[in-house]
Amino acid sequence: xxxxxxxxxxxxxxxxxxxxxxxxxxxxxDELCGTSDNGPTARRGGVLTFAGSGGIxxxxxxxxxxxxxxxxxxxxxxxRGGEQEKQVPFHVMRQLIQxxxxxxxxxxxxDVLGTWYSIVAPALGLTAAPEGPTAPDPQGxxxxxxxxxxxxxxxxxxxxxxxxxxxxxxxxxxxWLTAFAARAEELAMLIMVACRPDEIPAGAGALRALMMGRQxxxxxxxxxxxTTAVARIVRDALGESADDVFCxxxxxxxxxxxxxxxELAMKGRDRELKPHQASIPELRDLASTVKGSGLIDRLExxxxxxxxxxxxxxxxxxAVPTGIVGSVAALGDAQVADAINKLRSARILTVLTGLRRKxxxxxxxxxxxxxxxxxxxxxxxxxxHGMAAQALVDDGQGAAAAARHLLEMHxxxxxxxxxxxxxxxxxxxxxxxxxxxxxxxARALREPPDAENRAEVLFELGSANLLHDPATTIxxxxxxxxxxxxxxxxxxxxTYRLAQALxxxxxxAAAAGLLQEEAKQATSxxxxxxxxxxxxxxxxxxxxxxxxxxRSRLLAQFAKRLTGRGLAERHILGLRAWDAxxxxxxxxxxxxxxxxxxxxxxxxxxxxxxxxxxxVIAVTLMYCDQPGRAEDLFNAGIVEFEAKGxxxxxxxxxxxxxxxxxxRRGRLAEAEDxxxxxxxxxxxxxQGIPAQWYAIGTLIETLLARGNTSEAQQVxxxxxxxxxFPAAVVYPDPQxxxxxxxxxxxxxxxxxxxxxAAGRRLDLRGTRNPSWSPWQLDLALAxxxxxxxxxxxxxxxxxxxxxxxxTSSAIGHALRVSAAATDPAHAAVLLQEAVGHLEQSPAxxxxxxxxxxxxxxxxxxxxxxxxxxxxxxxxxxxxxxGADGLARRARSQLVSAGLRPRRLHTFEQDTLxxxxxxxxxxxxxxxxxxxxxxxxxxxxxxxSELLSxxxxxxxxxxxxxxRALGL
Numbered sequence: 001x002x003x004x005x006x007x008x009x010x011x012x013x014x015x016x017x018x019x020x021x022x023x024x025x026x027x028x029x030d031e032l033c034g035t036s037d038n039g040p041t042a043r044r045g046g047v048l049t050f051a052g053s054g055g056i057x058x059x060x061x062x063x064x065x066x067x068x069x070x071x072x073x074x075x076x077x078x079x080r081g082g083e084q085e086k087q088v089p090f091h092v093m094r095q096l097i098q099x100x101x102x103x104x105x106x107x108x109x110x111d112v113l114g115t116w117y118s119i120v121a122p123a124l125g126l127t128a129a130p131e132g133p134t135a136p137d138p139q140g141x142x143x144x145x146x147x148x149x150x151x152x153x154x155x156x157x158x159x160x161x162x163x164x165x166x167x168x169x170x171x172x173x174x175x176w177l178t179a180f181a182a183r184a185e186e187l188a189m190l191i192m193v194a195c196r197p198d199e200i201p202a203g204a205g206a207l208r209a210l211m212m213g214r215q216x217x218x219x220x221x222x223x224x225x226x227t228t229a230v231a232r233i234v235r236d237a238l239g240e241s242a243d244d245v246f247c248x249x250x251x252x253x254x255x256x257x258x259x260x261x262x263e264l265a266m267k268g269r270d271r272e273l274k275p276h277q278a279s280i281p282e283l284r285d286l287a288s289t290v291k292g293s294g295l296i297d298r299l300e301x302x303x304x305x306x307x308x309x310x311x312x313x314x315x316x317x318x319a320v321p322t323g324i325v326g327s328v329a330a331l332g333d334a335q336v337a338d339a340i341n342k343l344r345s346a347r348i349l350t351v352l353t354g355l356r357r358k359x360x361x362x363x364x365x366x367x368x369x370x371x372x373x374x375x376x377x378x379x380x381x382x383x384x385h386g387m388a389a390q391a392l393v394d395d396g397q398g399a400a401a402a403a404r405h406l407l408e409m410h411x412x413x414x415x416x417x418x419x420x421x422x423x424x425x426x427x428x429x430x431x432x433x434x435x436x437x438x439x440x441x442a443r444a445l446r447e448p449p450d451a452e453n454r455a456e457v458l459f460e461l462g463s464a465n466l467l468h469d470p471a472t473t474i475x476x477x478x479x480x481x482x483x484x485x486x487x488x489x490x491x492x493x494x495t496y497r498l499a500q501a502l503x504x505x506x507x508x509a510a511a512a513g514l515l516q517e518e519a520k521q522a523t524s525x526x527x528x529x530x531x532x533x534x535x536x537x538x539x540x541x542x543x544x545x546x547x548x549x550x551r552s553r554l555l556a557q558f559a560k561r562l563t564g565r566g567l568a569e570r571h572i573l574g575l576r577a578w579d580a581x582x583x584x585x586x587x588x589x590x591x592x593x594x595x596x597x598x599x600x601x602x603x604x605x606x607x608x609x610x611x612x613x614x615x616v617i618a619v620t621l622m623y624c625d626q627p628g629r630a631e632d633l634f635n636a637g638i639v640e641f642e643a644k645g646x647x648x649x650x651x652x653x654x655x656x657x658x659x660x661x662x663x664r665r666g667r668l669a670e671a672e673d674x675x676x677x678x679x680x681x682x683x684x685x686x687q688g689i690p691a692q693w694y695a696i697g698t699l700i701e702t703l704l705a706r707g708n709t710s711e712a713q714q715v716x717x718x719x720x721x722x723x724x725f726p727a728a729v730v731y732p733d734p735q736x737x738x739x740x741x742x743x744x745x746x747x748x749x750x751x752x753x754x755x756x757a758a759g760r761r762l763d764l765r766g767t768r769n770p771s772w773s774p775w776q777l778d779l780a781l782a783x784x785x786x787x788x789x790x791x792x793x794x795x796x797x798x799x800x801x802x803x804x805x806x807t808s809s810a811i812g813h814a815l816r817v818s819a820a821a822t823d824p825a826h827a828a829v830l831l832q833e834a835v836g837h838l839e840q841s842p843a844x845x846x847x848x849x850x851x852x853x854x855x856x857x858x859x860x861x862x863x864x865x866x867x868x869x870x871x872x873x874x875x876x877x878x879x880x881x882g883a884d885g886l887a888r889r890a891r892s893q894l895v896s897a898g899l900r901p902r903r904l905h906t907f908e909q910d911t912l913x914x915x916x917x918x919x920x921x922x923x924x925x926x927x928x929x930x931x932x933x934x935x936x937x938x939x940x941x942x943x944s945e946l947l948s949x950x951x952x953x954x955x956x957x958x959x960x961x962x963r964a965l966g967l
Contacts, residue, residue: 016229016258018061021220024048025065025192032158032190033072043158043188047181049211050194052222054367055259058194061222062164065192074190075156077149081168081195083370084317087404089433092163092173093145094125100152101126113148119645120144122431123172128398136645139684141432142176143647149180150187159189165366166195166207172433178206224256233258234275237265242275249280253287259365263290266347291367295348296375302342305331309339313349314373315384315405319360322351327391328384348372385409389420399423403440411446418449422460429464432645437464455483459494466501473501492518492527496608499534506727508542530568532558536575537612541729548765552579564596567606571613573597578616584769584805587624591959594620604637604654605644611637615657619731623771625807625841627661628955628964634658652681652691660698660732664809665955666844668706668882675699693730696721697737705845707885709744716741729765733758736775743782752786755779770798771810777817784821791821808957809846812838816850819857828857835870839948842955845886847948848877852890859897867897873945912953919946920954924961 015022025048034043050058059080069076079095101109101124109126110117119136121127123145136144153159163169163177177191184191193210197219200207211219225233231247254260267286273279288294300307312329313320326336340361343349347364363369376384386409389402403424406417421444428436441461449457458480465473477498480486486494495518502511512535519531536558539551559576562569574597580590594617604611618633637654641647659674679695686692696719703712716722716738725734739754759775762768770776776798783791795818802814815834819827831854838847851874858867875890912920915936922932929940929947936943951957954964 015060015064016232017225018057021050021061021222022064024220026068028190029069029072029074029160032074032160032188045184045187045189047184047191047193047210049219050222051197051211051219053198054196055257055365056222056224057258058222059164060258062162062192062194065160065162069160075159077159077161079163080318081163081165082318083168083366084373085404086168086170087407087436087439089170089172089428089431089436090123092169093123093176096161097124097148098126115643116144116147120148123433135430136432137648138172138175138432138434140645140647142179144645145176146180153187153189157188160192161189162192164194166193167199167201171435174204174207178210181210225258225261226256227251230254230256230261233261234265237269238273238275243277245277246275246280246283249283253284259367260290263347292371295368295371298346299348299372302346305335306339306342309336310343310348310372311376311380311384313361313363314369314376315381315388318362321358321360324391324395325361328387382409393420398427400427407439407443411448413447415450418444418447418453418457422457425460425464434464452485455480455486455490455494458483459490459497462501463497466497466504470501470504474498474505477501493608495531496534499538500610503538508538508728509544511538512542526566526568533568533571533575536572540575540579543727543729543761545765552583552766555579559593564599567602567609570597570600570602571609574613574617577620581620581623582767582769582772584801586804587806590620591624604640605646611650615653619657622661622664623769623807625809625957626960627665627842629960630661631658631955634661647681648685649682649689649691652678652685653694655681656691656695656698659702663698663702663705665842666848666881666952668702668845671702672699672706675702690726690728690730692719693726693734697730697732697734700737700741701732704740704744705883707883707888712741713745731772733762733773733775736773736778739775740778743778748782748785751782752779755782768801769805770802770814771805771807774813777814780817780821788821795821808837808841809843812841812843812850813846816846816853819853824857824860828854828861831857839944840951841957842951844877844952845881845883848874848881848883848886851877852886852893855890856893859893864897868894912950916946916950919943920950920961920965923947923958924965924967
């Protein structure tokens, strides 16, 4: 694609009565350059907008802005929307960015763009879109464009970005610009935008908001010229003898529109019109040729070959090489040259030099281009679009360049058209423009394709619609599945994608049922296994599953027979690990299956298998007191997602779950930061999506642990948490989280009702692990005030379940809560045991909680020395975790005991001390605390405290210590 580098042919109009706009431009450029009347100042960017009807002088004004910015040594990025190119994805972005990379080699471009190359280079037209099943999501591309423009701004400051005719800008470029504009002031970049307000598309609300500016400021609205300005233009063109009546008539005829005034004056000069009152009738006749039907009549008088060239230029759009225009017009080189000369003399076309140093054709003004295009007879226009598509493909510009022309053609069952549209869709999809891909594939379907290819086109269209419009995807994929000529491999791919679409729309039972039916028809045992894996996956997140325990038993039977050969087997093993953890089977069982699933690797970005199973394996490791390994997996997922440009709901999930891991480790400030990032991404993707539910619950849990109850309630209010819960399995369970929030606010009866309901629902599914959902523990705390005996019974059952699961964190947490439901003497015993377990786990926040509770119980029992020890440790651990509310409680207990809280120690969170390293190495070799104490000439309690710090810092328990230390 060529992009014009010189000013446009119509940008030579005199700048009259635009003094205030020019002052605004000069002032903005001065502020950008850090200068003012009072001397040097800090550079300041911003957004400057201009609005007005066609021909009112916006382009001329922006040409002055470009000239002035260049004069001040600014880097100018310029682009213009095109009426014929508004459906071409990233058309505007390519004009803005390509000139900066035009002189670079491929290696230099890769070096400058770094890790963003594969994500943004196809969108910017710097490289061909890669072949392959994965593509960046639109947000990933927008983030990459943010980086590119930010990098250019820093490297080439000061930068002025100018967009003319923004009402015709493509949707992809507008989505980026309207979001990026908020950063202009921060980056010290000046953005100028001009458009026709009445022609802003209905769906371009963001552009309207940008034109209005921040705090509701209005754009500079360009007014028509007064009679004085019109007289000046007329006299400059026709001579100072032009009388006032003639000049006023020029104003009345044109309405003061600068383009029409200049064109009328130029036509008068060409005709040697006398600028006097007697010439007014001739002036009116001449005015009719400036625009509309009069302009077309004037064009037709130039001859048929010249008309054809003008038509071809109008069909092809802006900045098209003269050779391609001639090809579409079916004219030889000499005819093209002659036609261009005549059109240039008629002020219809001009020839400029494009970015690649080729001569390109441009209309003198978009109003002229529009008039010419609309004058083409419909049948001829359709045919010329077809010729344009063929010419662009023949010129090597590819299917994407031809696609917008193919959209204008009548369906005719042409396999070449289908092939080009499908290729254009693949390129658009790979460039992060799924909307364009959908348009091309929908048109390919209407062509229509051959019967042998129809299922493939439906599959591609359904896949392109998956994230945007899953309901439509379902219809298209069902139609693809019904096609009689779909070969077996394609049929399987359609089935998996249709199951995904059903699941994404909450139809989990239908997804599982589809896979069950298709599995019956499959002839390959590997296919049946894969479909079984998909069934297990979607059933595992169904809240309406009729018999979850039966599915768990079937999954367990399957897993016993598998060795991890192939990805389908490893996915089943991963789901078995997850199911074992949820059901509260021994943690060792869950870990064994997780290890088998991970042996051989697992991708986070495999579009056929999804990212759900790697996620649940990582979370299983977390529940099994291996959060460090869980973090490693999530970090690998982030790297994969970002490398692919997947920065939507996938990235939101991983950020949220990484925050959940940090929450479980007791790194609450980091957890809050990660989860807020995840929630921000989820909000950007859409309301009510699963990623948002995960983030909301995790954020509320984290805020409660930090002691920020009112902030947690605000999050719940903002997202209407208490008004309904999702119809899919989410962790932490939203209803249980809501009950916990109610409990923190002292709304005991409401909390008991919701926690009981959540527990009943989870028990029916066989989800009995208090580490997965501690609803029982929170319910016991709520029951203490209303039904103490019931509280003890509830807590005792939770302790039994935790012991069955067997992790130190789960047992310690359950024991801590159980202590709240009993008398002080028994509570102290339970809390001492809880501390002992939690010291062997990476759960620092739970340890801090148990220490503070233990210290409080010892103080009540009259043991101030041991109470002080536990309270001091609890306060320091809570502060290190970021649990401010718990730290305040410990401090208050110390003060009430007559003790002065000492200054908190600061320590590195991840670096082991020498003593901790020695203790850790001994423990990794299998020595118990007593043996380690003997080796290090210490005592078992000191060793226990050292190892507690080790487990917290490394994110593991004793079982995973060898791996964490790399031994």
